[in-house]
Every structure is written in C-alpha cells, then in structure tokens.
Amino acid sequence: MMITMAKMKKEAPITGITALKEEDFSTWYTELISKCELADIRYNIKGFVCYLPWATITIKKMYKKYEDLLEKNHHLPLIMPSLIPESNFHLEAEHVEGFAPEVFWVTEAGSSGPLSERLALRPTSETALYKMYAYWIRSYNDLPFKRYQSCQVWRYEGKMTRPFFRGREFHWIEAHNCFATEEDAKNQVIEDMQMTHEMLEEEFCIPIIFFQRPEWDKFSGAVHTYAADALMGSGKVLQLPSTHLLGQNFSKPFDVKFIDANGKEQYCYQTCYGPAISRIYGGMIAYLGDDKGLILPFDLAPIQVVIIPILVKGKEEIVLGKCKNLLDQLSTKYKVKLDDSDGSPGSKFYFWEMKGVPIRIEIGPKDIEKDQFVIVKRHDGKKLFVKQGDLNKKINEIAQNYTTEIKKKSLLDFEEQIEICHEIDSAKDAIENGKIVACGFCSIDMKGYHCAEVIEKDVGGLVRGKKVDEEKHEFASCIVCGEPSSCTVYIAKSY
Amino acid sequence: MMITMAKMKKEAPITGITALKEEDFSTWYTELISKCELADIRYNIKGFVCYLPWATITIKKMYKKYEDLLEKNHHLPLIMPSLIPESNFHLEAEHVEGFAPEVFWVTEAGSSGPLSERLALRPTSETALYKMYAYWIRSYNDLPFKRYQSCQVWRYEGKMTRPFFRGREFHWIEAHNCFATEEDAKNQVIEDMQMTHEMLEEEFCIPIIFFQRPEWDKFSGAVHTYAADALMGSGKVLQLPSTHLLGQNFSKPFDVKFIDANGKEQYCYQTCYGPAISRIYGGMIAYLGDDKGLILPFDLAPIQVVIIPILVKGKEEIVLGKCKNLLDQLSTKYKVKLDDSDGSPGSKFYFWEMKGVPIRIEIGPKDIEKDQFVIVKRHDGKKLFVKQGDLNKKINEIAQNYTTEIKKKSLLDFEEQIEICHEIDSAKDAIENGKIVACGFCSIDMKGYHCAEVIEKDVGGLVRGKKVDEEKHEFASCIVCGEPSSCTVYIAKSY
Numbered sequence: 010m011m012i013t014m015a016k017m018k019k020e021a022p023i024t025g026i027t028a029l030k031e032e033d034f035s036t037w038y039t040e041l042i043s044k045c046e047l048a049d050i051r052y053n054i055k056g057f058v059c060y061l062p063w064a065t066i067t068i069k070k071m072y073k074k075y076e077d078l079l080e081k082n083h084h085l086p087l088i089m090p091s092l093i094p095e096s097n098f099h100l101e102a103e104h105v106e107g108f109a110p111e112v113f114w115v116t117e118a119g120s121s122g123p124l125s126e127r128l129a130l131r132p133t134s135e136t137a138l139y140k141m142y143a144y145w146i147r148s149y150n151d152l153p154f155k156r157y158q159s160c161q162v163w164r165y166e167g168k169m170t171r172p173f174f175r176g177r178e179f180h181w182i183e184a185h186n187c188f189a190t191e192e193d194a195k196n197q198v199i200e201d202m203q204m205t206h207e208m209l210e211e212e213f214c215i216p217i218i219f220f221q222r223p224e225w226d227k228f229s230g231a232v233h234t235y236a237a238d239a240l241m242g243s244g245k246v247l248q249l250p251s252t253h254l255l256g257q258n259f260s261k262p263f264d265v266k267f268i269d270a271n272g273k274e275q276y277c278y279q280t281c282y283g284p285a286i287s288r289i290y291g292g293m294i295a296y297l298g299d300d301k302g303l304i305l306p307f308d309l310a311p312i313q314v315v316i317i318p319i320l321v322k323g324k325e326e327i328v329l330g331k332c333k334n335l336l337d338q339l340s341t342k343y344k345v346k347l348d349d350s351d352g353s354p355g356s357k358f359y360f361w362e363m364k365g366v367p368i369r370i371e372i373g374p375k376d377i378e379k380d381q382f383v384i385v386k387r388h389d390g391k392k393l394f395v396k397q398g399d400l401n402k403k404i405n406e407i408a409q410n411y412t413t414e415i416k417k418k419s420l421l422d423f424e425e426q427i428e429i430c431h432e433i434d435s436a437k438d439a440i441e442n443g444k445i446v447a448c449g450f451c452s453i454d455m456k457g458y459h460c461a462e463v464i465e466k467d468v469g470g471l472v473r474g475k476k477v478d479e480e481k482h483e484f485a486s487c488i489v490c491g492e493p494s495s496c497t498v499y500i501a502k503s504y
Numbered sequence: 505m506m507i508t509m510a511k512m513k514k515e516a517p518i519t520g521i522t523a524l525k526e527e528d529f530s531t532w533y534t535e536l537i538s539k540c541e542l543a544d545i546r547y548n549i550k551g552f553v554c555y556l557p558w559a560t561i562t563i564k565k566m567y568k569k570y571e572d573l574l575e576k577n578h579h580l581p582l583i584m585p586s587l588i589p590e591s592n593f594h595l596e597a598e599h600v601e602g603f604a605p606e607v608f609w610v611t612e613a614g615s616s617g618p619l620s621e622r623l624a625l626r627p628t629s630e631t632a633l634y635k636m637y638a639y640w641i642r643s644y645n646d647l648p649f650k651r652y653q654s655c656q657v658w659r660y661e662g663k664m665t666r667p668f669f670r671g672r673e674f675h676w677i678e679a680h681n682c683f684a685t686e687e688d689a690k691n692q693v694i695e696d697m698q699m700t701h702e703m704l705e706e707e708f709c710i711p712i713i714f715f716q717r718p719e720w721d722k723f724s725g726a727v728h729t730y731a732a733d734a735l736m737g738s739g740k741v742l743q744l745p746s747t748h749l750l751g752q753n754f755s756k757p758f759d760v761k762f763i764d765a766n767g768k769e770q771y772c773y774q775t776c777y778g779p780a781i782s783r784i785y786g787g788m789i790a791y792l793g794d795d796k797g798l799i800l801p802f803d804l805a806p807i808q809v810v811i812i813p814i815l816v817k818g819k820e821e822i823v824l825g826k827c828k829n830l831l832d833q834l835s836t837k838y839k840v841k842l843d844d845s846d847g848s849p850g851s852k853f854y855f856w857e858m859k860g861v862p863i864r865i866e867i868g869p870k871d872i873e874k875d876q877f878v879i880v881k882r883h884d885g886k887k888l889f890v891k892q893g894d895l896n897k898k899i900n901e902i903a904q905n906y907t908t909e910i911k912k913k914s915l916l917d918f919e920e921q922i923e924i925c926h927e928i929d930s931a932k933d934a935i936e937n938g939k940i941v942a943c944g945f946c947s948i949d950m951k952g953y954h955c956a957e958v959i960e961k962d963v964g965g966l967v968r969g970k971k972v973d974e975e976k977h978e979f980a981s982c983i984v985c986g987e988p989s990s991c992t993v994y995i996a997k998s999y
Contacts, residue, residue, distance in 0.1 A: 049639065057585035066581060085557035091656065092658075094548055112614060117608075118609065128549060137547075141554055178585055
C-alpha cells in the first residue's frame, strides 16, 4: 500500500541524536524520543505523555500481532468499563493493599457533586472482570473461559516516569482466564510464556529471560508471578510481560464458580497475563536502537522503504519519473515513501536512518545510466547495487530477512551480559559494570527476603527471581547467608 | 482463516427474541443485546456496560475500516492522555459551559490525598490536544495538520442510557485538523461528511441524512455543527457522526498559530470530527436487525459462514468428514465455524440466525447422495441447493453481494419515513406515526429558537436542522410562526 504521511515534520530535528547510547543511555533515550518524534513529554499532567504518530503506528501494529496470537490461542476480545467501584477492590485483601497507593480516584461527576462511592480508574481489571465472570461462567462447558481486552490502565507511580518505560497511564493487553483445574491454569501460564517468547523475541527482537518472581515481588493477590525481564543497553533490566497464577485467590471472594460434570459446584482456577504494549515498544526501541536512531523490525516500521532521488540539474524529470514508477510498483506490497521534499540527499539519508526506515533506495542520473539502484539497509548500513530487473526480488529478500538479521545480532549480545558470581563483592562489581548476576540463593519464598534486602543494599541490584526454564542448579550455597542454595537467582538493576 | 471461538455460550439463549421490532422496539433491542450476548448491563456502575465478544469483534472491524479511511485521507494516528487538567477547559468559555455538567473528575490519587488540580476524564479532547498543537504547529509547511485518535470518552449523561446508543463511557474516533484558511477547513467538513457516507452507508448499511444543526444544538465552541441522523425502526433518529467547523474559536485561546508564507503569524482554522464507533454499532444492529435477531454486513460478522451437519444414525462419520473438509476449504478465505455441538439442527439454525451469521451451510446424508449442499442466506432467508463443484463460486458470489443486498433493502425503507408537512397538526400526527417531518422554518439561527421550542412542545419532535445537500427549498413559510421560510428543516424524535 502506498503511504501518504501528510507532512511528516522533517524540519524540526535538523541535528540528529548526539548522545552515545553506550556512554549515556538516559540522554540517548531522551533524544531518541524527542528527535524521532515518538512522544511529547510537555503534556501538562506529570507522568502523562502524548504518543506521536511515528510511535503510535508501530504500537498499533504490535497490538494487532499480539491480538491475533491471543485469538489464535482461543482468547475472545471484550471491552470493559475503565472505572471500578471501590467496593470491588475490597473483596481481595492483598490486591487492594497492593494497588491502593497507585489508584486514581474519580469522586465527582458533573454538577451533581460527590459520588456516593469512589470509582477507581482501573490499575488492572481483575476486580471489574471477575464480578462479571461470576455471572458468565455457569458450568464446566464454559471452561476454559479465555478473554482479553486491549486498553489503557492508570497507576499513580511514585518512581520516576520515562516515556513508554513507565508512565501514569499506559497501554496494554490483559488476558483473564478461568479453568476447571489447577493443572489447566498452570498450562495457561506456560502458554502465556510461549506467547511472550513468540512476540517479544521472534517479532519484536527483544531477548528476554522469564523469571519466577520472589514471593515478595509478585502480583498482589497471585499465587505465583512469572515475569519476563529484558536487558536494556544501559545494564538495567526492564520488566516486560508477566503472567500470574491466581489459583482460587480471586475466584473465592468474587464467587467465580462452575458446576462440574458431577453436578458439584467448584471454584475456578484463574490466571491473568498483562503484556504492556507501550512499555514493550519502549523496551524495543531502547534495545534495538543505535547512535543513529531507531532500528525497527521490518513489519513494524511505519515506513518500510524510502526512495530518495539524487537530483542533478537538467535531469530532475527523468530521476523523479523513475522514483515515482518505483513508488507505485513497491507500494502494492510495502509502505513506501518518496521523499521529494527540498533538502540535500545527505540530510534525508540521515533523517530516515534516524527514523529507522529499514530500506533506503537512492536513484540518481548515474544509476539510471547504469540501469541500477542503490539500496541501503538501515540496521547494518550495508549498501547494495542492484540491477533494475533484480530490484523486486532483492527488496523482497531484504524484507524477508531483515527482522531475522536484527534478531541474530541482538540475541548474541544478550548472553554476554550475564556474569556468574559466588561472592557479594564480585556481584557488586558486575552490577556496577552493567551486568546481570547469576548466583546461588537460599530461597525465593519469604524466608529469603532478608538476603534479598542485603543484595539490594550491598550489591546494588534486585533479585529478579529464578529462571523458569533452568534445569540444572550450579550453586551450593546462598551468596548472602551461605545456607544451602535452593535455586539460582539473577540480580540486576531495573527500570 | 479458521476461527476458533472457544466455547461460545450457545446454551444460555435457549429461547430466541420474543418481542417484535415493529411493535415494541425498546424491548426488542433489549432482548437483542442480551440474547445475542452483545453487552452486559449488570456491571455495578450506572451507565457503564461490558461489551461482550460478539459485539467487540465487530466493533474492532469497524474501527479498522474507519481508521484505514482516515489514514487514506492523510490523517495520522496518535494517542493522547485520557485526563485533562481543569485549567485547560477554562480556556474556551462556551466549551467549558457545555461540557461542565457531563465531566467525571479525578480528585485523588493513591495515598497522597487530594490532587492540586482536578483532572477531567476526557469528554472529548479539544482542550488536551490543542494545547499540544500550539507546540507542534510552527509554519504553513506543517499544514494541513490532520490527526486522529481511537479512544474512549466519558460523559456523565443525565438521559437514560442504553447499551451502545448512549452510555457514560463510549468508544469513538476523534479527528482534529488544522488549516491555513477557512476554505480549507470547510473542505475538511465536506471530506468528513463524505467519509461518513462511505462508512455508514456503504460499509455499515445505515442510511443517514446530514443536517446542519440549529445554532442552539451545535457542539460547544463550534461555529457550525454538521451531524448525521439515522432513523431507527422505532421512528426515532439517532445522531451518528458529527463534524464541527471550529473556525478560530479554539486556536485563539489555545494559541494554535503558524507562520504563513510571508512570515506573518496567523491563527489556524480548525475542524473536528467524532464518529462514535460503539454508537454506530448500536445504530447498525438496531437498524438492520429483524425479529429473528442480528443482521450484519458480511465483512463485519464475527463468523461469516456456519456449517451445520445434519446427523443421521450410522452416517455421522461421512457427514462430519464432509463438513470438516468444507471447513478447511472455506477457512482460507472466510471466518467459518463448524457447529458440531450437541443439539438439534433446528436449534442451531435458530441460534446462528439470531447471531446474524450471513451464510449457513447444511450438510446431511441426502445432500451427500445428491452431491449438493444447502445454503441459506441470513438477511433474506433464501435457500439455495448448490452442487459440490459450484460451492466455492457460489459462496464467493453470496459473500460479494450480501452487503449490497442489505443496503438496497435498507435504503428503500428510509425514504418512506419522511413526510412533508405544512401544518403543526399534520406534523404532530406524522411524528406520532413514527415519521420524520420535513417542513418550512423561519431560521436555524438563534431567532428560530422560539419556534423550535413550540415544535418540541406541540409536535413532539426536535428540529434536527437543515439538510446539507438539499438544493431546492419547497416551503414558503415557517410551519410555526408563518414568517417567510429560510430553509426546509426536519423534525424527529431522537435517542
């Protein structure tokens, strides 16, 4: 399809990104956000930002991919009200305790003054949905009951906000499922983790590790929380989707029951899963970007191919004619832009590299003479000279391999970031050097809480949990207390 | 693609819709909503409902069609915060006056107590966006500046709520555009009306009339409001998308300026356009549905083809085998369901007719002997016997014509609903008989306000405005005051 990006504001970011990602991740990311026009932080409520078109287009594509996968896995979409009565929250004690400090409350409406009950802007929808699940689920025939919604949630974050990474309003998908048995629920958690790998690693090129979170860091009200951490260039991890085994913790207070095959009433086993698309977008651009700007998976780029005419006096017409033909031809399959605006070819190269357009085609009079096009790939800067007759084939080939190439590069980088440590001091050094530490640990149940506090204080990182897919366990003792180690945990700084 | 609707709850609505649409629209609509499982009104905040999967799937398809059209017409998507500081509202006096009675206010957050400023849940986003537009628009090169967002809005409605028609939270698209000249802005209004026709009439099969609303019924802050009214089966109209010429009413207080080609600072001319997808969905199902249940345009049906095996003892295997082959074959192109659940074929026919599935295929042992399939079209109940070899062709043909057939039927119905009146008494009769009245009227400026009040009181309908595309004007005098008529207006009851 031909793309018609009405007047992308190419003028504003005359200068590109100046900070180096390796040296100053934070400034680099801030420049990326503002110069690529991804978000505007000048909105006049703290912690709330505007998502600009270049980011929004990609986020919508990410939503589409995730929703398609959820539906393939038998989830049906629904749309819930975004307000939740305060009384719903109080039904599950741990949940309300966990979320109370983060809730925005609606207390007044119109000219009618105070409402009779405070209404929460949903920080998550368990307490809205499960009250309805009690109506919707009747018998074992209704199970498994799998639903999702794409929506925003609001959390009054105390931590520092940063566009896409952490904000007081963010955009996610939440899937909420009910099962007849605990085993079915556990299998759903496994499916959730598989979906996470399929989306984050395969589609969005973000390498992740799935951790079972320690008892003190799980979702309020869950039996267990399994969360994916991604490592950013900065040496800190970013929590990406998490899935929660809720057991019957919610089904009992919310009365989510079914009649089993023997006519007996039972409480459902539940799970919930919350991929935060806006945060995954932040993680993706932070992880894949380089000093020139954005790098995007091919499917997710708002513009996939940019055509840049090299105009020489007297040859403008022939060059532009060629460019327009090419635009028509490629637009049947890709999102293509012909940049025939004023400005030098060099500044256009620079601009569209910063925006992360995967393929650039340059066409000048010399190329036309030689019956060739110049193609440049954004992610590795490789330049190819392609005969006119081979162009379609070559573009298709690049399009097909582009995301895989990014993935290979990014997956390699990741393994290097883990450092095995046996002592607090070496762990501290590793964390200071921007690594993730793997070490022995006494327990991720509450009895390990004290050791985790020591790690936070003395090592400078957080215990992220134990790896879900780790079979062997290498460490004899806990890195803190020296007691027998029950598992390998990973320590990292986090956003 | 093969559709896997995990356990659609077929058990619940054993009995179909009992009310007759013609006789009792209101009960019919309520039954449609509940028996087809479109929305659940039991959510425990007044005026807020849950949208169930069958409705959500269609609503998502409607969003996609609308967004594609907006993007084709050079709108770029963005995502704005849903909260708006109270101070933003106060910048445009008419706007705040109009919306103040409808705003939900966030006044508290977390445990930090009252916020320093009340935050509105957006009832519409002018006052959020235009503050940002003042940053984003610099020069004439940035114009036209066309943006949209798909989001929900909240309005504390005093009127009675009804699922999809009117609720305190609804889902819409809002497009907000800026131009250098008033003429450009007026052309945008025309484009908005064209888009409305293209979507509502062509895609969603809802006949509409576009009215310029009277001065007393326009959007708060607008110069003019143009709104589409659709006639429901009930004799009442439903306001569907409206587009507003804002002129410089907002650009001045919000400081949305640009430097023109001569280097001079100018205020932008603005328009905004708000198709409420959830309401359009309500209008569509209400308008197209019949006593059996839903009728849906082919593209918008969550399931497009349902295959129903007619099982006879001893022949189950051969029939089911045939059904499964057909499922695989048709699923490459359509959303297909094989209903091999328990239950009689008759009850399945009934159920899927109620759900509005456009094509039903029946396969029994006799059909297999005769090398044929039975196909039934939902919207007109026509039954076809199709040879196996012709099936694909026939299905494609039905799929292609289905929506056009609905459209023809529904457009014809509409013209019949308008009645030309010259006197209050005949107008009153017409309104009582569920018609729209066309009549002469003195003025849709404020000087006609008194006559409109008389019409509301004595005729029992509202002056919807003058038709945008009406060229000739048939009436000599105002139906109320007898003064010379300046235009033909239309009177109707409304939701």
